[in-house]
Amino acid sequence: MEKPVAGKCHKEVWFGILVSFVLCFTILCFDYSTSMLGVYNGVNLLVRRVHPYITRDSCYGRYIYVHDDLPAKFNDDLLKNCQNLTTGSKPKNSDTQNMCRYIVNLGLGPEIEEPEGVLANESWFITNPYLLEVIFHNKMKQYKCLTNNSNQASAIYVPSYVGLDASLHLWDFNLTVRDYSGKDLVGWLSGKPEWKKMWGRDHFMVAGRTSWDFRRQKENSSDWGTNLRVLPESMNMSMLSVEGSLWKNDFAIPYPTNFHPANDSDVVQWQNRVRSQKRPFLFTFVGAPRPDMKDSIRGKLIDQCQASSNCKFLHCGSSGINCNNPVTVMRVFESSVFCLQPPGDSHTRRSTFDSFLAGCIPVFFHPATAYTQYLWHLPENHTKYSVFIPVKEVEDLKEGIIEKTLLGISKHEELAMREEVIRLIPNLVYADPRSRLETEDAFDLAVQGILGRIENVREVIRERKDPSIGFGDEDNFKFTFPETPE
Ligand SMILES: *[C@@H]1O[C@H](CO)[C@@H](O)[C@H](O)[C@H]1NC(C)=O
Ligand SMILES: *[C@@H]1O[C@H](CO)[C@@H](O)[C@H](O)[C@H]1NC(C)=O
Ligand SMILES: *[C@@H]1O[C@H](CO)[C@@H](O)[C@H](O)[C@H]1NC(C)=O
Numbered sequence: 001m002e003k004p005v006a007g008k009c010h011k012e013v014w015f016g017i018l019v020s021f022v023l024c025f026t027i028l029c030f031d032y033s034t035s036m037l038g039v040y041n042g043v044n045l046l047v048r049r050v051h052p053y054i055t056r057d058s059c060y061g062r063y064i065y066v067h068d069d070l071p072a073k074f075n076d077d078l079l080k081n082c083q084n085l086t087t088g089s090k091p092k093n094s095d096t097q098n099m100c101r102y103i104v105n106l107g108l109g110p111e112i113e114e115p116e117g118v119l120a121n122e123s124w125f126i127t128n129p130y131l132l133e134v135i136f137h138n139k140m141k142q143y144k145c146l147t148n149n150s151n152q153a154s155a156i157y158v159p160s161y162v163g164l165d166a167s168l169h170l171w172d173f174n175l176t177v178r179d180y181s182g183k184d185l186v187g188w189l190s191g192k193p194e195w196k197k198m199w200g201r202d203h204f205m206v207a208g209r210t211s212w213d214f215r216r217q218k219e220n221s222s223d224w225g226t227n228l229r230v231l232p233e234s235m236n237m238s239m240l241s242v243e244g245s246l247w248k249n250d251f252a253i254p255y256p257t258n259f260h261p262a263n264d265s266d267v268v269q270w271q272n273r274v275r276s277q278k279r280p281f282l283f284t285f286v287g288a289p290r291p292d293m294k295d296s297i298r299g300k301l302i303d304q305c306q307a308s309s310n311c312k313f314l315h316c317g318s319s320g321i322n323c324n325n326p327v328t329v330m331r332v333f334e335s336s337v338f339c340l341q342p343p344g345d346s347h348t349r350r351s352t353f354d355s356f357l358a359g360c361i362p363v364f365f366h367p368a369t370a371y372t373q374y375l376w377h378l379p380e381n382h383t384k385y386s387v388f389i390p391v392k393e394v395e396d397l398k399e400g401i402i403e404k405t406l407l408g409i410s411k412h413e414e415l416a417m418r419e420e421v422i423r424l425i426p427n428l429v430y431a432d433p434r435s436r437l438e439t440e441d442a443f444d445l446a447v448q449g450i451l452g453r454i455e456n457v458r459e460v461i462r463e464r465k466d467p468s469i470g471f472g473d474e475d476n477f478k479f480t481f482p483e484t485p486e
């Protein structure tokens with residue numbers, strides 16, 4: 001920052017006055033908080049403030065205040081006790097692996113030592129998707145427009161690891177135990193001075209689990225999830241997670257993959273590599289059947305794959321096939337033109353993002369697997385980057401329909417789609433939090449998305465309308481099957 005010039009140089013003073021006129025004008029136009037005009041009391045002060053103001057302007061509307069004072073029990077302590085955190089979809093017990101090896105490298109996990117020519121030699125990690133909340137927090141620490149002044153902030157980020165926290169008690173039959181921590185968290189937040197400014201509507205948090213895990217509606221121990229997101233405070237807040245629920249204040253952002261580029265050339269090199277890949281298989285399915293889910297299309301989908309010489313099926317979890325190893329999955333995706341992405345336990349799949357990374361055109365069967373979810377990250381026109389085979393009921397998946405549809409796509413269309421898939425790669429990865437890229441990554445787009453959303457709420461308040469209307473309502477669009485495809 002410049003030192004005060006105290007009448008030393010006339011030129012600078014006049015320049016300061018000129019700039020201040022322009023700034024005052026801009027500031028008034030933008031309805032900047034009036035308290036800020038207080039600094040314009042003297043010319044000396046003015047000149048001194050020129051630089052900060054110009055700098056601040058590039059962040060105007062993008063400032064984020066982080067609740068760094070959040071008690072450690074909501075974030076850091078969970079990592080300290082990583083031996084108690086489950087890595088999978090079952091509760092942690094003494095025999096299962098714990099989260100400790102995955103929290104290294106700011107949540108990216110250990111670097112992959114044997115890429116086997118399938119992955120790049122660097123920037124690939126064994127990333128546990130549940131750690132999205134940790135990766136996001138670490139990326140936020142590098143965000144360009146942080147502020148310690150909550151009055152200046154356009155959004156307030158709550159760096160709690162709600163998913164990791166929930167995973168400690170999700171399977172507990174005692175609802176008091178299961179819900180305790182969520183209640184504790186919103187109690188803390190609503191007691192802070194920042195809360196009252198917009199009653200939480202400028203607050204957001206991030207979860208590495210689906211939103212459904214926090215949306216238990218009833219006080220019935222047999223129902224799934226905690227009640228965090230149905231608490232009155234939560235209804236005023238937004239949550240970003242890997243899968244949005246039916247409610248409008250839940251937003252989906254990409255699952256983290258294993259690629260966390262450290263610079264822009266890492267990304268371009270990877271894009272070039274997948275563009276030139278030979279793809280002997282027309283289509284691929286990597287996953288496991290869901291014999292216990294009667295509505296699952298996976299059984300029929302696997303039958304169709306196995307019946308076709310154009311399809312490669314990789315049965316995850318069968319003997320010797322470890323789909324937690326990215327090399328196993330990416331080897332197949334990189335050698336296929338299309339990758340089938342049917343719903344699994346929930347509508348979305350992390351695998352969707354692996355197929356983008358591999359330059360493999362995704363084939364979706366339900367709109368909620370991607371189209372109605374990742375609105376900030378994927379183009380609105382989904383025919384540009386994917387194939388949609390609508391399957392509302394299992395019976396809709398007619399024999400041979402997958403192969404027939406895919407064989408009907410021209411080479412020209414295929415190339416155009418793959419090029420679009422490859423173009424999207426930088427937007428869908430979480431770059432290494434230790435570096436900063438020129439291209440916008442998934443984090444940047446998520447931040448843009450939430451800032452836009454909060455700005456819309458502010459606009460409603462400025463128009464003196466009730467911001468609670470529509471904020472956290474049910475959204476019938478997200479999971480509804482279209483009457484006519486397209
Ligand atoms: C970790 O789990 C063990 C066994 O369930 C329990 O005794 C211990 O209190 C837990 N530690 C923490 C810090 O939660
Ligand atoms: C990656 O590492 C392997 C083994 O160390 C080496 O043979 C190969 O040339 C490296 N590839 C690149 C692109 O650096
Ligand atoms: C906020 O305050 C902390 C502690 O005083 C300081 O370390 C940090 O750099 C400040 N951040 C910004 C964006 O001013």
Ligand SMILES: *[C@@H]1O[C@H](CO)[C@@H](O)[C@H](O)[C@H]1NC(C)=O
Nearest residue numbers: 172173174175176177178180
């Ligand atoms: C549930 O846990 C709470 C807190 O540990 C305890 O007070 C309560 O008795 C438990 N309820 C049941 C039904 O076990």
Ligand SMILES: *[C@@H]1O[C@H](CO)[C@@H](O)[C@H](O)[C@H]1NC(C)=O
Nearest residue numbers: 217218219220221222223224
């Ligand atoms: C709780 O849910 C289960 C399973 O849906 C149901 O059988 C049971 O009757 C419910 N209990 C109460 C008290 O509503």
Ligand SMILES: *[C@@H]1O[C@H](CO)[C@@H](O)[C@H](O)[C@H]1NC(C)=O
Nearest residue numbers: 190199200232233236467468
């Ligand atoms: C949620 O926002 C409304 C104003 O829109 C406010 O009246 C209400 O008290 C807020 N809820 C909580 C728990 O702060």
Ligand SMILES: *[C@@H]1O[C@H](CO)[C@@H](O)[C@H](O)[C@H]1NC(C)=O
Nearest residue numbers: 122123261262263264265266
């Ligand atoms: C980009 O990052 C990779 C991996 O960390 C590194 O090997 C490479 O030298 C970097 N390239 C540039 C241009 O900085």
Ligand SMILES: *[C@@H]1O[C@H](CO)[C@@H](O)[C@H](O)[C@H]1NC(C)=O
Nearest residue numbers: 380381382383384385416417
């Ligand atoms: C969507 O993209 C496809 C393929 O590029 C194109 O043919 C179609 O016209 C686009 N639709 C709209 C509504 O832009």
